[in-house]
Amino acid sequence: MRYKSLIINNPEDLMFGIAPYPVKTRRGLEIGGGQVYAELNFTLPVMSINKNTLDRVYEHYREIAEGALERAVHLNSKGVVLEFETLLEMTKTPSIGVEIVKIMNEICENYYQKFGLASEIRLTPNDLREFERPAKQRTSGYLEPMMELFEKGMIAGGDLLSIESTGGKEVSDDALMNCDIKTIVFALAVLGVRDMRFLWKKIVSAANNHGKIAAGDSACGFGNTAMVLAEKKYIPKVFAALVRVISVVRSIVAIEEGAVGPDKDCAYEGPFLKAITGIPISMEGKTSACAHLSPIGNIASACCDLWSNESVQNIKLLSGMAPTAYMEQLEYDARLMNEALRAGKLHRNVLQQLLVASDVFTDPQALILSPKNVIRISKELVKGDSYVANARNGALVAIDIIEEALASGKMKLSEMETNYLPILRDDLESIPDNESDFVEMMLPLIDPGKFILAEYGL
Amino acid sequence: MRYKSLIINNPEDLMFGIAPYPVKTRRGLEIGGGQVYAELNFTLPVMSINKNTLDRVYEHYREIAEGALERAVHLNSKGVVLEFETLLEMTKTPSIGVEIVKIMNEICENYYQKFGLASEIRLTPNDLREFERPAKQRTSGYLEPMMELFEKGMIAGGDLLSIESTGGKEVSDDALMNCDIKTIVFALAVLGVRDMRFLWKKIVSAANNHGKIAAGDSACGFGNTAMVLAEKKYIPKVFAALVRVISVVRSIVAIEEGAVGPDKDCAYEGPFLKAITGIPISMEGKTSACAHLSPIGNIASACCDLWSNESVQNIKLLSGMAPTAYMEQLEYDARLMNEALRAGKLHRNVLQQLLVASDVFTDPQALILSPKNVIRISKELVKGDSYVANARNGALVAIDIIEEALASGKMKLSEMETNYLPILRDDLESIPDNESDFVEMMLPLIDPGKFILAEYGL
Amino acid sequence: MEELLEKLLEAVEFGKVDQKSPYPPQLKGQDGSHEITISAIETGISPQRILEEALIPAMARVGKKFSENKIFVPQMLMSARAMGASMLQLKPFFTSGDIKTKGTFIIGTVKGDLHDIGKNLVAMMVEGGGWSIVDLGVDVGSDRFIEALRNNPGAIVGISALLTTTMVNMGEIVSSIKEEVPDTKILIGGAPVNDDFCQKIGADFYAPDPQGAVEYLNKMAS
Amino acid sequence: MEELLEKLLEAVEFGKVDQKSPYPPQLKGQDGSHEITISAIETGISPQRILEEALIPAMARVGKKFSENKIFVPQMLMSARAMGASMLQLKPFFTSGDIKTKGTFIIGTVKGDLHDIGKNLVAMMVEGGGWSIVDLGVDVGSDRFIEALRNNPGAIVGISALLTTTMVNMGEIVSSIKEEVPDTKILIGGAPVNDDFCQKIGADFYAPDPQGAVEYLNKMAS
């Protein structure tokens, strides 16, 4: 791992709206430069995407962008990011995705010219490679349309490039359900890391060619999936908390390859990435309850630079279209943080403290997101010589933190949960420092039909 | 007007979660007693209510209550109010409304017994009388099913009684569209006041008979309608702000007749009522963007005791049913305020200050809701001898406040808006102190076919 | 002659009803649409021209300003009132058949629903667009729509609904109308309604706002 | 004899696969379902009884504990694995026709959709309920469902979808199946799906969770 120390060492400096390395965009956003902006995410309502419905599809995105920006102007927004996360058909046939970017970019430009509202599009193609099973991470024919969408989407007005890549998912899905932390480390710190390196080299070079911004990659299929499963009480929360920590060593690879942020929201590894690398991040919490329920509604915003709703369908609520309503909610959340930033150090510290304290001891997944714990865990995440060792060390200190909170009586967990702690600790402690030792240890334990080693350069 | 002075004189004492006269409920909520609770509101998705769909209707409310309370428990909620605002058919045929109360009350009781979660149902029948045009406020046959729903609904488990009564609406609807402030005063301070007195006598006596809580009445068809119209840019915001102030003298009558709070949310006259009478109030802001957009997302919570989402249909979002998602959002908002209350005076003051400052100068409707301005306006609202004089005085000082904010440069309004200020001031100044003088002045100006004087005891 | 039409257009555009009306301040003391219309008729300008070259263009300007958020509803209502004052003078010519409106628009809020602020705005704007209006009010079922259609053959129908539980009644009304008075065009609107719903229930057009309604109707008329 | 069945039930309920498996700690060193099943067969307990009196009741208890949030999925999976170890021993008897499952359940995630965590859980729970499973995996179109139905006449079909843009594909699959293999019962599920949608596309049942699927299937079987 390239990073050996933290850019932010003091929990007090891990603050919403402020990143050591802000990202400036074409229309004047300064993400991490002292403001929190809303990042609106959206998707289609129930409908299929085909020749006959394409016009209606475009119309939906037009309506979403218009409604959202109109509302943002009305609320004197300081700026907005629209995240366009594509659906299968829009990546498979890149011209569809590109057309949608074009439509939304025109609206962004229009609101910029007419009202001075700064907005940018984050373009997030979905990772098509997982359509093949076992997936061919490097040789898949699906790579081509994905990269084409990135390329042409940039030209059409997509300024921030992201993806939620799926390298390692073939083995992590089962591992999540089995609460198998060693395989999670294997999936993220070995397979994920290797795939990220492969993929982000491409994305960063494409971005640089066009003068666009390689933003980041969130371990959605890992961290977010774990949280969703834990919220359903399917897997222990303590386990889900560790998955998040482990996903950091995977997601940081994008930055090592040249991504500069804002990191994507949905696996919540952002705070660690911000502490370690200084890039601005997007986070989501209470206002993404439209997309998934979570135990980290307030604390998630403690050090966000963009504040997102993860996703909402373009359906009618009583007030109007759902994306417009969520735009409003995000704006008010952002306003509160921005007012605190404006008012000065006392105010922003108090607000952050309240955001943190209101959630921190309610759930281990919240616990590890307090700025203090983020710094403490991040230090472990950069100490070792390999991604594997770092993942293991980070997760182990997360267990320490959970156990300390339990011992202090401040956090309470059922026995069903606490029973897992020693098991997880033992499992983690059995992981060697060295990647190849670890691979050797794991290969016999994993169904070889599930994934292709060569596709990860192994 | 019974109230001649304020219970809360100091803006600092107008604080979320704290009311001079808290309301204790059957299952242990202490509304205004140092905590903010979520008040969840909900409605049916697109469907009709008839014999064939009744089972499905009940199922919807069961699903809503279960989903919401389950989520509240999961989030360690301190307590919840479920507002059941009926739709036409449920009031016309009170047995339908009663059955729904019963279903939800059973679920409340179950969550109370099993998890200790305190929750109560606010029962809000819709005002059927407006089905007749001109409405017969006192002699309408529709009064009977309304009162039956109150009576039997209490027995079925409805603990907090509310209504959004419509006395005066026959003349205010047009007045809103015409920006006719004198007719608004007539509608609210003459007709509304008289109808409130008539109606709330009945409701309070019914509540007292059953040991239930007469909560309050919000001028939804006036204040909320004005805000919705102003958000659509149909009428000036400065006018909408005055409508809210004027609605206070109408809504206070419920309390004069014995209502004790929590006052209902949707016309936002709550802060004034809290200052004048000391009762706890429900408010709604950013998290009611599902029901209507608003310019007061944060400031609305500055002194709320219940925090509400106004209404959301029971439809599926990506995370689950919309009422469940909104329950989560309300809980996190409440948690933040509760953490501030727990942390002490500095923290709660800072949070309130941020909530206020983030909105206050963005819109005249926000401006008048800052605790300072609420107190200043409330003082005017109790100074005079008649409801009419008080309404006028309150509105006039609201204009002063708006003009001062403009003069200081802190608030900006378009000329389209400011042009209305002198006109509104002139109109208001022409209003006499005395009710009968005012009635005499207004009668020739209002279409007599629209309303029946005798139905207001005039 | 042209000058009178221009003055009338201005009076309506800015909502000057008659000479003594104080509004708008900048036209204080001047003639309003009431007086100007009388003069115009006296001068021999044809009522059809008064309608088509002054009133309708004035209201079109008003509608445009409104949709660009340059004026509020109260100003639009003043214009509508000024137009009304003029129409009062033109009434005899309608009855005699000397002038024709673009057609008749029947509008009502659906059965079970009392929300009418939006519906009233639509009615007013459509009227300003040169249509005759039959406003059935609120809580209107299919019989009353059909009755009104029988009395106004060829009229276009508009239905408004604001509740998720009453918008479904639109479906029943649309089928009844289409069965009883085939070929009737039906326009629907109201906050919870959208295009998909419109298609689902077989109505002809959905408009999110009064301007949309006017545009659709004008397309129908031409 | 009864004792062996009871021990097997316990081994499956608590996820003890075989003697050397470390899990669960409280059964360390004891026989697992693998060994107990072998003994049971040797003792002459009928395979049908093993299935019906040990395995299925064990999984029913597991399902109940799971739906009461008393255990997590990993524990349920351990039980499923313990049951699997037992089934391996029973396999010959299935082939010979000596024991019968309740029926066959064909399940797959709909065309265009790769989400399968939920689908896999459903498959596992249904298997635990005594059904044979044919798991078609993800991205499954109507042909593959129909082919599987042809190979497993009388099977019940389950379809999963997680995307608002793929759930509509369920409609097409349901009609194709109903046309090609009439009388097939179809069960649907997945986060964006609900009862109304189920009725709309003409599927037979919607369940929000695996337990609901098992209950429905058991009703079908009885």
Ligand code: B12
């Ligand atoms: C004002 C209002 C009222 C007033 C009505 C005054 C009146 N004379 O209309 C009063 C207070 C009486 C009222 C009563 C009720 N209301 Co109400 N009301 C509203 C409110 C706040 C604003 C509606 C409005 O006037 N908007 C402004 C106008 C200009 O907009 P519009 O109606 O959408 O119309 C525009 C377009 O839609 C379009 N349009 C409209 N009609 C048509 C027709 C055609 C043909 C076309 C082309 C276009 C078109 O053009 C218009 C102009 O742009 C809404 C909240 C909201 N967010 O909309 C709730 C709301 C509609 N009401 C609601 C409810 C629940 C009720 C009550 C049942 C409340 C109760 N429990 O007492 C009663 C029901 C009475 C009844 N049976 O109808 C809910 C509906 C929930 C649901 N299930 O659908 C809402 C959404 C409030 C909420 N958030 O909960 N209400």
Ligand code: B12
């Ligand atoms: C995990 C996940 C993924 C994983 C999938 C891993 C896997 N192997 O399944 C990965 C990361 C790969 C992924 C990819 C994508 N995903 Co995804 N994903 C999720 C997530 C976070 C959780 C889903 C899950 O597993 N839940 C847990 C299981 C146990 O629950 P469940 O699936 O609902 O199943 C239960 C019940 O529904 C029921 N059930 C399920 N099936 C059946 C069948 C029958 C017959 C019955 C009776 C019952 C039943 O029983 C199950 C157990 O209780 C959801 C978020 C969410 N809130 O749901 C998004 C989500 C579904 N994904 C989404 C999106 C957009 C995508 C991508 C397009 C993202 C992208 N741009 O790259 C791709 C699409 C890939 C594709 N073509 O399918 C969106 C969908 C938006 C929309 N338009 O519908 C969601 C909602 C996320 C969001 N909030 O935006 N995703």
